[in-house]
Amino acid sequence: MLRQTPLNAAHRAAGAKMVDFGGWEMPVSYGSQIEEHHAVRRDAGMFDVSHMLAVDLTGDEARAFLRYALANNVDKLAVRGKALYSCLLRPDGGILDDLIAYFLREDAFRIVVNAATADKDVAWLNALIAGRASELALTPRRDLAMIAVQGPNARDKVWQALPESRAASEPLKPFVAVEFGEYFIARTGYTGEDGFEITLPVARAAELWAALTAASVRPCGLGARDTLRLEAGMNLYGQDMTEAENPLESGLAWTVDLASPRDFVGKAALSATSIRLQQVGLLLQGRGGVLRSHQQVLTANGGGEITSGTFSPTLAQSIALARVPVGVAPGDTVAVEVRDKKLDARVVKPPFVRHGKALVS
Amino acid sequence: MNVPANLKYTDSHEWIRTEPDGTLTIGITDHAQEALGDLVFIELPAVGRTVKAGEAVAIVESVKAASDVYAPVAGEVTGANTEVVDAPEKVNADAYTHWLYKLKPASAADVGKLLDAAAYTKVIGEA
Structure with missing residues (x-):
């Protein structure tokens, strides 16, 4: 039995094609996923991301614990509401998951993890907590839903749908969140566009979705989410990185601070x-x-493999993220085995697209 | 789902129209384009190629997935619609107008054995 988000009925009413995604029944598209993609690049689209899990960590030792548990350094979080992207690693360096950690208060952090890995992550963090003497509480928040509104007009349309939230959310800089009553509004996303990710009580989700629909925000499914994040050069857990790979070989060295004395x-x-x-x-x-x-x-330095590939609607060309031998450099031409053919591809530095603009050609 | 009564079908979701001169015009069904989603790449067989029944002869790729298109009967390829190669999305817009390739069947009798609209409707579970 697939799990359903509080917006399941809204997706079906909008004609969504539903698929199994990590054990959750989620919309893959509501018609044309390419049109949904363009809506986010040019105007505003929304995604139900309620399958992802918010986990609240509270206790006096919260920061010290995360300093040890996460590969990125939570000491970068100096301002309340600030977000940090990080991997959760195994002792051997394999990637358990990627996540966003938000600094709420000195004794409270919120972590948002992927759906398919959520149970594993919570068990892992609880085991790490159990190994420490400190008093820490880890609270999975399945009572919360999440809606991502993305695109150049996304913030304006959120303010149309939720006018009272404007004063709190307008000053937010990128990668910062604010608590506003029952809402937690973050200027974050997974598309390479501006926008908000709004966490709110399950009981409020359908109401906000309807208000955003009335503000002409286009519902977008997982299909568009995948082409958008790939154009933005963002990894997908389970595809571009797994427990078998480490962040240094997955394009995530920038999230790992090996130089500092922090363990x-x-x-x-x-x-x-x-x-x-x-x-x-x-x-x-x-x-x-x-x-x-x-x-x-196939490269001059040896063989590699595509980890995510798709057709980029913005570039009208196929793009991919690949893991290849060190020494391959932007500008090189490599060959990719597609069925019985070897097709030429040019090596580029991601991202491919940001804020509606092509960065490669 | 649109399943025109005047066409023949395969259980691999091709439609077949017999032209007055006996050649076959072949495309993918509305059900197939719907299931694949936005098409972004189509590769068609070379004109003059001899194919066996059930042989993979063309490829249609959507953003999501690649899928083979099969020859419904044995024959020789006599035409390929380059219009859909240049604009694959036309097949999404109207799968029955935008054909993929033409085939001269080795035996006209083979065509009679293909599925009719009622049988294909059952294949896609809409009977």
């Missing part, structure tokens, strides 16, 4: 590892198919 789970293993692979972007040259995950990449 964290996975640090010793990462410090000892020799890096053989790197993540790059690929832009297909000419036509001939669509780049997809698991296709083999």
